[in-house]
Amino acid sequence: MYEEQMAATSAVVDEVLPPLDPTGVPNLDLVLGGGLVRGSLMILVGPPGCGKTTLATQMAFAAARTGRRTLIFTALSESSSKLLGHLRVYGFYDRKLIGEQVKVLSLQQFMSLGLAGTAAEVVAQAREEQASLVVIDGFSGLRAIDPDPRAARQFLFDVGTTLSLHGTTTIITTEANVRDPQFFPEATTADTILGLHFSVYDERQRRRLEVIKARGETPLSGLHGLAISTAGIVISPRLEARVTWAPQEQATHLDQEQEEEENSAGDGRAAFDLPALDSLVAGGITRATTTIVIGSGGTGKTLLGLHFALAGVRAGEPVVFLGFHENRRQLLLKADAFNLGAALRGALAPGGNLTLLHHAPVELDPDALADELLATLDRTGARRLVVDSIAVVERAVTEVSTGRRVQNYLAALMAVLQARRVTALFTKETGPLAGAELELETDLSSGVAENLLWLQGVIYQEQYYRVLSVLKMRYSPHDLTLREFTITAPAGIEVRGTSESELGLLAGIARQQDESQVGILSGLGGGRRSGMRPKDDEPARSRP
Amino acid sequence: MTRFPDAAELGTGDDPALVLIVEDEEPLAETVGYVVRAAGYRPLVAFHGRQGLELARGKRPALLIVDLMLPHLDGSGIIAALRADATISGEPPPPCILMTAANLPRARAAHADAVLLKPFQLADLETLLRRFLGPSTLSRGEW
Numbered sequence: 001m002y003e004e005q006m007a008a009t010s011a012v013v014d015e016v017l018p019p020l021d022p023t024g025v026p027n028l029d030l031v032l033g034g035g036l037v038r039g040s041l042m043i044l045v046g047p048p049g050c051g052k053t054t055l056a057t058q059m060a061f062a063a064a065r066t067g068r069r070t071l072i073f074t075a076l077s078e079s080s081s082k083l084l085g086h087l088r089v090y091g092f093y094d095r096k097l098i099g100e101q102v103k104v105l106s107l108q109q110f111m112s113l114g115l116a117g118t119a120a121e122v123v124a125q126a127r128e129e130q131a132s133l134v135v136i137d138g139f140s141g142l143r144a145i146d147p148d149p150r151a152a153r154q155f156l157f158d159v160g161t162t163l164s165l166h167g168t169t170t171i172i173t174t175e176a177n178v179r180d181p182q183f184f185p186e187a188t189t190a191d192t193i194l195g196l197h198f199s200v201y202d203e204r205q206r207r208r209l210e211v212i213k214a215r216g217e218t219p220l221s222g223l224h225g226l227a228i229s230t231a232g233i234v235i236s237p238r239l240e241a242r243v244t245w246a247p248q249e250q251a252t253h254l255d256q257e258q259e260e261e262e263n264s265a266g267d268g269r270a271a272f273d274l275p276a277l278d279s280l281v282a283g284g285i286t287r288a289t290t291t292i293v294i295g296s297g298g299t300g301k302t303l304l305g306l307h308f309a310l311a312g313v314r315a316g317e318p319v320v321f322l323g324f325h326e327n328r329r330q331l332l333l334k335a336d337a338f339n340l341g342a343a344l345r346g347a348l349a350p351g352g353n354l355t356l357l358h359h360a361p362v363e364l365d366p367d368a369l370a371d372e373l374l375a376t377l378d379r380t381g382a383r384r385l386v387v388d389s390i391a392v393v394e395r396a397v398t399e400v401s402t403g404r405r406v407q408n409y410l411a412a413l414m415a416v417l418q419a420r421r422v423t424a425l426f427t428k429e430t431g432p433l434a435g436a437e438l439e440l441e442t443d444l445s446s447g448v449a450e451n452l453l454w455l456q457g458v459i460y461q462e463q464y465y466r467v468l469s470v471l472k473m474r475y476s477p478h479d480l481t482l483r484e485f486t487i488t489a490p491a492g493i494e495v496r497g498t499s500e501s502e503l504g505l506l507a508g509i510a511r512q513q514d515e516s517q518v519g520i521l522s523g524l525g526g527g528r529r530s531g532m533r534p535k536d537d538e539p540a541r542s543r544p
Numbered sequence: 545m546t547r548f549p550d551a552a553e554l555g556t557g558d559d560p561a562l563v564l565i566v567e568d569e570e571p572l573a574e575t576v577g578y579v580v581r582a583a584g585y586r587p588l589v590a591f592h593g594r595q596g597l598e599l600a601r602g603k604r605p606a607l608l609i610v611d612l613m614l615p616h617l618d619g620s621g622i623i624a625a626l627r628a629d630a631t632i633s634g635e636p637p638p639p640c641i642l643m644t645a646a647n648l649p650r651a652r653a654a655h656a657d658a659v660l661l662k663p664f665q666l667a668d669l670e671t672l673l674r675r676f677l678g679p680s681t682l683s684r685g686e687w
Contacts, residue, residue: 079569080613081662084645099646103613106569109591110615125615 017216021169024062024092025055027235027371030242031209031224032192033217036169038132040215041160043139043187044173045180046196050207051228052173053078054090055196056135058232059171061092063133064101070133071126072104075111075141080104083137091231103129111142115151118142119158126168134163139174149186157189178210191215197223204363206400209235220245225367236367240405240412270384270423272304273311276495280470280479285451289475290414290424292390295455299466300487301427302326304455305386306340307493308425309354312384313347319354319384320376324361324392331356338492355380364396366409370416377420385417390426410448450474455485460508467505468495560586561606561677566596566622567643568614576609576643579666583673593617597625605638607676609669612644612654619644620654627655639676641669 020035029035036042036059044052060070074080084104087093098104110121126134136142136159143152156172163170176183178195187193193212198205207226211219221244225236269284278284285291285308293301305321312319326334328348335344347354355376359369377385387393390410397409417424426449452471457464466485470478484505485495563580567573568591577587588603590596593614600608600622608626610619617625623640630637642656643664651659658672 074569079571081569081572081645085663095645095647096650099612099618099644099650103618104645105613105615108570109568121615128616 018167022062023059024065025058025233025235027224027237028209028233031211031220031235031237032214033219037191037216038169039164039167040191041156041164041170041172041189042192042194043156043190044171044194044196045176045178045183045187045212047177047198048175050196050198051226051233052175052196053083053137054087054228055194055233056137056171056173057083057087058090058092060102060133060135061094061097063169064097065094067101068132069129070102070135071129071131072102072135072137073107073122073125074104075107075136075138078138080106089230103131107136107142111145115142115146115155116158118145119155122159123162126163127166132168134159134168134170136170136172139172140176143174149182152186153189156186160189160191178212192217196226218245225365225371227365227368234368236365236371238367239370239416240408243412243415270308271311271315272307273314274307274493274495276483276497277468277485277493280481280483280495281451281473282476282478285423285425286473286476287423288418288421289450290417290426290448291451291453292426292428292449293453293455294428294430296430296457299455299457300485300493301429301455302334302388303338303487303493304453305388305425305427306331306335306344309384309386310340310343310347313343313353317353317383318380319347319386320357320373320380320382321354321386321388322357322359322373323386323388324359325388327358328356337489338487339490340492355382361392361395363399364392366393366396366400369393369396370413374416374420377417377422382420382422385422385424387424387426389428391428407448414448414450451476460505465505560584562586562588562603563607563609563673563677564588564590564596564600564603564605564638566590566593566599566608566610566614566619568592568611572611572643575666576669579669580609580673583670583677585673585677591615593619593622597622600626600638601629607673608638608640610640610642610656612642612646612651619656623654623656641672641676 018038018040020029021038023029023032023036044056046052057072060072064070072080072083074083078086084098088095105125107118107122110118113121122134122136125131139152142155146152159172160170174183178197190213192214195210195212197208197210199208200206207228208223209226210223211221220237220241222238222241224238224241227234227236268287269282270287271278271284293304295301302323302325309319309321321331323331332341332344335341344354346352348356357372357376373385376382393413394406394410397406414424451473453468454471455466455468457466459465466487467482468485469482470480481498483495483498485493487493563585565573565576565580565587567576567589570591573589573591577589580587585606588599588605590599594616596610596614597617599605608622610622612619614622619642623637623642626637626640639657641658641660642651642654643660643662644651645662648659648661651661657676660668660672
């Protein structure tokens with residue numbers, strides 16, 4: 001009985017909830033928890049230049065494009081002619097809408113009426129025009145009419161409440177510090193408050209957006225990236241907030257049968273198509289996990305990433321390759337040297353299943369990067385991802401935030417990849433040669449990732465060798481032995497069996513490293529003996 | 545009851561032709577008024593559409609310069625009302641220059657005699673003033 005009553009109540013509540021309108025600002029609906037509540041009062045607060053007017057007018061044009069009538073009132077911040085002139089540079093601006101769906105009016109003439117009179121004029125205009133969205137740009141200019149905060153609060157209440165009764169959404173921009181204590185008493189009547197931050201550090205400017213308040217919605221918490229481009233404003237949701245607040249970004253749970261099928265040895269796993277390496281990892285990488293390929297420069301990390309990507313393409317899987325050091329041309333040059341050029345060209349051709357994203361490793365915004373990556377993965381339905389290298393991403397995070405954010409960011413990145421069942425391979429640079437201190441226990445990405453492959457360049461008895469080892473593989477049996485591998489043109493990477501390596505090489509390297517790097521694996525949850533190297537008197541073994 | 549600001553008559557001469565400017569943006573209205581006065585005509589400014597129509601009917605200006613987007617009654621509404629008046633009275637309506645940031649088809653739909661697309665140069669306004677009112681500062685008479 002009680003449940004029936006509750007179900008009936010829920011149905012009624014669902015019906016009376018005001019509809020959500022799309023804001024027309026990329027990702028703002030996601031950040032707000034759905035969109036703009038129709039009939040609500042939204043205040044955009046921030047310092048000059050943070051993007052308040054652009055954001056408000058972008059929402060107005062988005063509404064107008066759907067046939068809704070919008071009114072934009074300018075106060076003292078900018079004349080309506082100048083406002084329209086400035087908006088012309090943006091992709092959302094549409095001159096055809098001006099004068100019909102979008103009307104821009106000046107409030108200046110009404111300001112002599114005081115705040116109450118001005119509010120009455122705004123309401124009267126909105127009713128005459130049957131506007132469904134009203135923007136008042138530059139409320140701080142209106143506040144100058146009457147310095148009494150109660151008058152400002154009354155204005156917002158009169159406008160917000162009256163227009164709300166008509167189903168008209170109101171957006172007001174005001175210039176103030178986001179945390180200005182004088183602002184908040186005035187803004188109590190607002191349903192939604194968006195704070196826009198604009199800061200300068202080093203030589204960079206950075207804009208961010210924060211949902212300070214959103215009645216009736218479940219917004220994403222924290223500071224989100226805000227970029228102003230010729231298209232208009234684009235919001236990049238804080239990656240960690242996507243995971244903690246959006247259920248769809250949390251890992252999906254396969255039933256046991258699906259999991260076993262996906263990860264069954266052989267075809268179910270994500271192979272490199274390098275038989276000797278695949279044999280070390282039970283036929284391939286466990287699906288929906290992240291592998292870090294760690295190694296010094298020149299050990300073959302990017303090439304191994306290419307092998308992994310092209311193996312995915314050969315298996316018919318959509319693959320995304322996010323690179324920072326090599327652009328398309330440079331990547332093709334590298335592939336050409338190792339007989340991979342034709343395969344890479346084919347994969348990059350339209351319909352070829354490989355999508356290349358390239359950014360120069362300069363002033364990257366980690367949230368914008370994550371947003372682009374996730375959008376590309378969703379668009380292509382990617383099953384594999386290569387990031388070359390994750391160190392660039394880590395640097396991007398620490399440049400715009402504190403170092404404390406890195407681990408959360410990486411964990412969130414891996415969570416959203418896992419939610420999409422993407423098998424990821426990240427490369428990461430370490431010191432120049434094996435024998436140097438490798439601080440894995442403090443290396444955040446290595447700690448968070450499920451799997452760790454270590455490529456080393458070692459000098460043994462005055463010869464340079466490359467060796468690889470599987471340091472950890474969280475959900476899978478794997479072979480712990482060191483393996484020598486070669487990179488030769490045009491053969492590419494060839495991983496040798498233990499018997500093919502020079503007599504004593506692997507045992508000698510293991511002994512050498514035991515002597516110089518005691519405890520390097522202590523932070524990986526396995527301890528040294530259960531970690532990367534068998535003792536030289538121990539045979540190679542597998543660990544479940 | 546809502547009270548509207550009084551229209552501002554910016555000129556004082558007796559003879560020059562009267563030019564009614566209807567523009568809600570005060571700085572622009574004042575600038576256009578200045579150009580009109582400098583050209584030798586008499587500017588009269590209204591800040592919203594309803595007030596503009598009342599003044600057009602009462603003061604019978606020789607020329608109207610109206611904004612398209614106006615509070616209470618937009619520029620196309622003023623033009624349509626004055627044309628309707630003319631149909632009844634049999635007297636021609638005053639010529640009208642429309643100022644607008646809207647696109648040209650939308651501006652043309654208002655049936656103005658000339659259109660100034662914002663942002664415009666003041667020299668273009670002066671050219672139109674001369675075209676409709678002649679080069680001299682003498683009044684062409686009020687309609």
